[in-house]
Amino acid sequence: MELTEEQTRIVQSGTRRLAVQAGAGAAKTTTLCAYAEARPGARVLYLAFNKAIQLEAAARMPSNVTSRTTHSIAWRKAKELFGERAGERVGNTYPSTVSNAFGCGPLVAAGALQAIQRWCGSLEPQIGLDHVPPDIAARLADPSVLVRVAREVWLQMTDPREREIKLPHDGYLKLFQMDRPVLRGYDVIAVDEAQDLNPCTFDIVRGQAASVVMVGDAAQAIYSFRGATNALVLFDAQERLPLTRSFRFGRGIAGLANALLSAFKEGFDRPLIGAGQPQETRMSIDTRQAFAVIARTNAAVFEEAVGFLSLNRRYHFVGGSEGYKLEKILDTYHLSVGARGLMRDAYLRSFACFDDLCELAEEAEDPELKHLVRVVQDYGHRVPALIDEIKARHVDVGKEDWRRFDGVFFSTAHKSKGLEFEQVWLADDFLRFFEDGRELRVDEVEQEEINILYVALTRARAAIRLCASFEEWLQHRRLMPE
Secondary structure (H helix, E strand, O other): OOOOHHHHHHHHOOOOEEEEEEOOOOOHHHHHHHHHHOOOOOOEEEEEOOHHHHHHHHHHOOOOEEEEEHHHHHHHHHHHHHHHHHHHHEOOOOHHHHHHHHOOOHHHHHHHHHHHHHHHOOOOOOOOHHHOOHHHHOOOOOOHHHHHHHHHHHHHHOOOOOOOOOEOHHHHHHHHHHOOOOOOOOOEEEEOOHHHOOHHHHHHHHOOOOEEEEEEOHHHOOOHHHOOOOHHHHOOOOEEEEEOEEOOOOHHHHHHHHHHHHHHOOOOOOOOEEOOOOOOOEOOOOOOOOEEEEEOOHHHHHHHHHHOHHHOOOEEEOOOHHHHOHHHHHHHHHHHOOOHHHOOOHHHHOOOOHHHHHHHHHHHOOHHHHHHHHHHHHHHHHHHHHHHHHHHHEOOOOHHHHHHOOOEEEEEOOOOOOOOEEEEEEOOOOOOOEEOOEEOOHHHOOHHHHHHHHHHHOOEEEEEEOOHHHHHHHHHOOOOOO
16 A cells, blocks of 8 residues: 555654554554554554454554553563462452442442542552542442442452452553553554553553654544543654544545534644545435444443334344443333342442432433433333343354444444444434534533544444434534535
């Protein structure tokens, strides 16, 4: 592949601290390959958070590149702590295990585990009130109790003699970061998806003596709920270069993305150039062919899956159906009918009744809670049977076989990150652009919600069905493609 002018500038850059702002589908992996090939004598470490991305890169990178996940480089800390038992000591710990071991309620147990997870991504040396999830803190008379439990759980997680309380993967990464590690044997460290690094991982990278190349897209920063921070902004780059030519889609999708970002992103001056085929985008999809449904929330994925049952097609839930919180929908239904004994989710069980959940969902403007409530209100006693039918439609399809799959893909925007589909149907649960008939100002719209919509719409290659809110805004601004 002949390099573009932008790619050539990146490959030829001689700076030791380089930041690359790469738009959606802008061939950043290809560019990094070319960067490494231009330096055959340099030992390059390519770092990715996601295992699938790391494996894909490993298959394409030249021989002077070592492709690793951030967790794999920290695994030696788990081995140091647990020895040969590391494999069995690392993994998920469930709230029920914590509740039984420490004699606390299920909400405190769930909150303690979440606090530990949030702390592991931070730079703080100790778990504190700042790491307690706000929604759980609001339901506790004294959130400091949760902090105490979290600290006790952490001690058990790192105790080599413990068997039941397992250390999460981010746990050994945190321990690794606290050791101020030196990654020896590399001349260059290339970091992919830099906009989604948490402070802990960013701290590991910025402390190295090797040259660093940070690559990512600030407009695709969508993991703040996991403690991620935009390392592209924090990085003390000596040079910042763009990648704006997208080979995924044509000018149609590029125009939609540019309209969104130019209106809501301060300083947006590098519009995407749609270099893919076809150049024009169909603003509707052919449901007789395979297509992907992308939603903002798990509850909306369920609603869309119900809506498409009449097509009598196979379903594939990206990442597996178990990742779409169907059990949460079932728990919300059980709460609504008073069957508390069947509920598994500690947070949902903390509500005395369904009306209390409805009230909080409205007050907090929580999109996930509001959709859970609406699903149960709309489908009532049909919920259990619908969940069974949806699960029965799901088939496992390896990514290498996606192009031959003739059914319907389902995904949240977060799970769709890094993926692409010929046709995309956007669900109607993305951000609102209007309220009480008035267009919202930039400062009234959460920037991460703009990023989430941007990620979702740029998964499409040739055809897209827009969510109603975005289409209304485009028409209002007279930006809707003909």
